[in-house]
Amino acid sequence: MILAVVYAFLPLFDASSAEEHLRAGPQRLDCVRASEQCLREQACSTRYRMMRQCVAGGKESNSSMVAVLEAKEECRSAIEALKQSPLYNCRCKRGMKKEKNCLRIYWGIYQTLQGNDFFEDSPYEAVNSRLSDIFHRVTVLGEPAVARENNCLNAAKDCNLNDMCKKYRSSYISTCTSRVSTTEVCNKRKCHKALRQFFDKVPAKHSYGMLFCSCPLNDLPACFERRRQTIVPVCSYEEKQKPNCLELQGSCKTNYICRSRLADFFVNCQPEPHSKSGCLKENYANCLLAYSGLIGTVMTPNYLRSPKISVSPFCDCSNSGNSKDECDKFTKFFTENICLLNAIQAFGNGTDVGVGRSMTPVQTTTLITTPYQRKRERIPNPMDNSINTDNGIYRFCGNLQPLKKHLFLWSLFLQCEKNV
Numbered sequence: 001m002i003l004a005v006v007y008a009f010l011p012l013f014d015a016s017s018a019e020e021h022l023r024a025g026p027q028r029l030d031c032v033r034a035s036e037q038c039l040r041e042q043a044c045s046t047r048y049r050m051m052r053q054c055v056a057g058g059k060e061s062n063s064s065m066v067a068v069l070e071a072k073e074e075c076r077s078a079i080e081a082l083k084q085s086p087l088y089n090c091r092c093k094r095g096m097k098k099e100k101n102c103l104r105i106y107w108g109i110y111q112t113l114q115g116n117d118f119f120e121d122s123p124y125e126a127v128n129s130r131l132s133d134i135f136h137r138v139t140v141l142g143e144p145a146v147a148r149e150n151n152c153l154n155a156a157k158d159c160n161l162n163d164m165c166k167k168y169r170s171s172y173i174s175t176c177t178s179r180v181s182t183t184e185v186c187n188k189r190k191c192h193k194a195l196r197q198f199f200d201k202v203p204a205k206h207s208y209g210m211l212f213c214s215c216p217l218n219d220l221p222a223c224f225e226r227r228r229q230t231i232v233p234v235c236s237y238e239e240k241q242k243p244n245c246l247e248l249q250g251s252c253k254t255n256y257i258c259r260s261r262l263a264d265f266f267v268n269c270q271p272e273p274h275s276k277s278g279c280l281k282e283n284y285a286n287c288l289l290a291y292s293g294l295i296g297t298v299m300t301p302n303y304l305r306s307p308k309i310s311v312s313p314f315c316d317c318s319n320s321g322n323s324k325d326e327c328d329k330f331t332k333f334f335t336e337n338i339c340l341l342n343a344i345q346a347f348g349n350g351t352d353v354g355v356g357r358s359m360t361p362v363q364t365t366t367l368i369t370t371p372y373q374r375k376r377e378r379i380p381n382p383m384d385n386s387i388n389t390d391n392g393i394y395r396f397c398g399n400l401q402p403l404k405k406h407l408f409l410w411s412l413f414l415q416c417e418k419n420v
Helices: 018-024 031-040 042-060 065-071 073-082 099-114 151-160 163-176 188-201 204-211 217-231 245-253 256-268 284-294 321-335 338-349 391-398 409-419
Strands: 005-008 136-139 301-303 311-313
Touching: 031 042, 031 099, 042 073, 042 099, 099 256, 151 163, 151 204, 151 217, 163 188, 163 204, 188 284, 204 217, 204 284, 217 301, 245 256, 245 321, 256 284, 284 338, 311 321
Parallel strands: none
Antiparallel strands: 005 136, 301 311
């Protein structure tokens, strides 16, 4: 039976929506503007400078920063006064012009006022969006959506029809496939920057199609590999040796952007097995936004070669010593995160929490006593018969997997997009 599917593309944000405005709450200043405003006011400026001196003193002291701050009356007074200023609740926007400077200000204030709980809050302004705002699939005849063709390939072809998507995709492909020397396959730093620009600037309705596309059951290996190759992993993801995940996390914390993107991911993809979605915040769109924000940092995640949806940074927990349990908890937030996995599946199916057909409840088990949860076991959709596609070209494109270490792989993928 032929399933008729009507695609309706909606903007990611509807600025005129009163409902969304009410949910978003009062608009907060970004930290750059809040800092500028504070420095123009003498009282706020004096306290702000005092706070920064206290922070500098805490870094130089052997005692903890909080202990040093509490030991100084002027530091306590400055901090309490700043809690009443716009700086206290300032946030940043992903991809903003002065993002790194904004994040530097945020983390300086955040560490001072609230301690240094890495995953306590995200520095980014909350986004009230739904998957249906990005890509709303309306099914006809009441039948569920089933992948009938290689949507990952189609998404790449659709990207080439959009000027912005084509521009930034071409940029990161060129950067990430340009060999630097006989020993270096690429300039990873430039590749990461180009990938961040792609996911920060290209509308999600174009970029997500390649990253979170669903695959037809009769062509899974080829489609899975194309999806995995989206970020040019030979440059952006892989290393000669896998680092320890906790060491990689420590390296991430030294960079304002990576640290912020990781914190955002932990906040917006926190699993909750008792919720309808599997997410504590019941918002798939924000989880996918946070996940895509990690791409282009040292914590870049990617799909693993697995029969099920599973993602991970390029690291493992070998040589963890007494921190093995902590390392396992960190990695399982990626590999066994029911919120993230359900969000990816929901985008591929064209469904959302409370939108379209309901997702089949998936049984979960508690991973540990913390919020991390085990991944949901998925049963393949039985509606896998009578999928009529031409497998020849897909299999050719999919069988490029053994060539993944060579940079001409991407030229072959691009040729597939033109020929199919």
